[in-house]
Amino acid sequence: MKTVCFFTLLVISSMAIGDSTWSIVIETGERCLYGLRDCAVLSNGNAVISLTGAFEDPFLMCFDREGKILWYRHILEGEGSRAFESHGDLVIMEDGFAACYHSEPRATGINTDVAVVRMDSSGGILWTYILGEGDEEIWMSTDMISCPDGGLLVSGCPGQQIPGAFVFKLSSDGRLEWMTQPDEIKGFALSVMKTVDSDYAVLVNDEYSNSTIVQHITSNGLVSAPITVSETAIPFRARTSCIDNSFWVFPAIESHVLYAYRLYPDYGTLHEIFAQLPRDSEAELADVMEEGLLVSGGTDDGEDALLLRYDFNGNLLCERYYDTGGIDFLYSADFSNQGILAIGQTRADSGEERDFWIIMTDNSGFVEGAEVTENGILLIEPERMHIELYTRGWVMACAVSNEEEEATQASHDLMKVTGLQTGYLWIPDWQSLSCAEGWLVYALPYMEHDGILQEGVDSLMEMYPDAYIIWVSQGRDRNTMTIEDYFSVYI
Secondary structure (H helix, E strand, O other), rough: OOOOOOOOOHHHHHHHOOOOEEEEEEEEOOOOOOEEEEEEOOOOOOOHHHHHHHOOOOEEEEOEEEEOOEEEEEEEOOOOOOOOEEEEEEEEOOOEEEEEEEEEOOOOOOOEEEEEEEEOOOOOOOEEEEOOOOOEEOOOOEEEEEEEOOOOEEEEEEEOOOOEEEEEOOOOOOOOEEOOOOOOOOEEEEEEEEEOOOOOOEEEEEEEOOOOEEEEEOOOOEOOOEEEOOOOOOOOEEEEEOOOOEEEEEEEOOOOOOEEEEEOOOOOEEEEEEEOOOOOEEEEEEEOOOEEEEEEEEEEOOOEEEEEEEEEOOOOOEEEEEEEEOOOEEEEEEEEHHHHHHHEEEEOOOOOOOOEEEEEOOOOOOOOOOOOOOOOEEEEOOOEEEOOOOEEEEEEEEEEEEOOHHHHHHHHHHHHHOOEEEEEHHHOOOOOOOOOOEEEEEEEEEEEEOHHHHHHHHHHHHHHHOOOOEOOOOOOOOOOEEEHHHHHHHH
């Protein structure tokens, strides 16, 4: 039996819901390797979502206050030796946002990089900084925050849960201002925060003493000696925040209890809280704000997603359950003046295919149009949409047809004559192409069946002498080359 506590009476809360609440499901397909990584509400009220996926370039989406999509795009295409497929943290800036990623070592174990991308609210890239371009070291990011001067502070380590932490500071225009020296931070950097004196602090798991420490870092990069805040190491997903001039550490959720510690100015423990979560839930800390703590997750049986709010004494302020008709779960959430933006997944009871679920509630967790059951569960019917997440990569552009039937036939004829893999797509769905509208008939530089690739390409050029190579993705740049240049470089 679920209990729901309300800030006000249900009727009053329902009447107060504005047009800025919405719920959307993005259909992903059966073999989607992308995952939702972070969400944030911009200063103008728009919502930004980051996605990353194995072997794929990062993907971003932006929705307006009513849940209508404003733009979506790939970034960091071809920037490194492999895709920036991990992390994906978002940080809100005055006139846009920043995103932080790192590549994965996988089988090679070398040459991973960290990428920071500064963007405006329209999806334009202002600057990009990549750490590790000129070496074969392993660089992985763990946290990123904004700085008072408009710059960014990033923490990381040389590999997953490997000691040897670093912190670096970027200026507002993307220049590296300073980076901590090797061995200054010996453990695994969990999280960074701003302090009340405009300096910074990094939370670290110390491998040598198996304890948790904090190290102060001045605004010009000088690192203090470590201060122990816990005699035991805390989980790697722990985080730290500075709220109302107090330092807070949030180790983890264990046995349905959220633990948190408020620290003295010298980082000794001043106050501990224990927030009891529902016994039938699986949840994680999603956001820390001046009003308290925001937790997201779902029920153990998978039927409902949930959002919980607690104050800094561990008292439950609000509890909301959501049901879209399938198996629902909310990975993370962001609390703002606009409301609560949350991201997760929904899956049909009978199927394995999962779709991405994005929901914007009001500050008390309600959504306009939701039906409230006797148990307080909000029944929601999200709007469904499809967005092409995956890039086609380099294709041979052959012709544009006004009608889909013509494109279908042209693609079939092209494959039959050349033996190449062929297809067609609607041009406005791929932002890197042109402003022309129509169905683009293309061929891939691969054979559909056994055959000689060069002979297939020669046959294609006889049919379409003006064919050329173009990179097809949701990125903003239009990248083209001749077929001859492509085969001399890539084949």
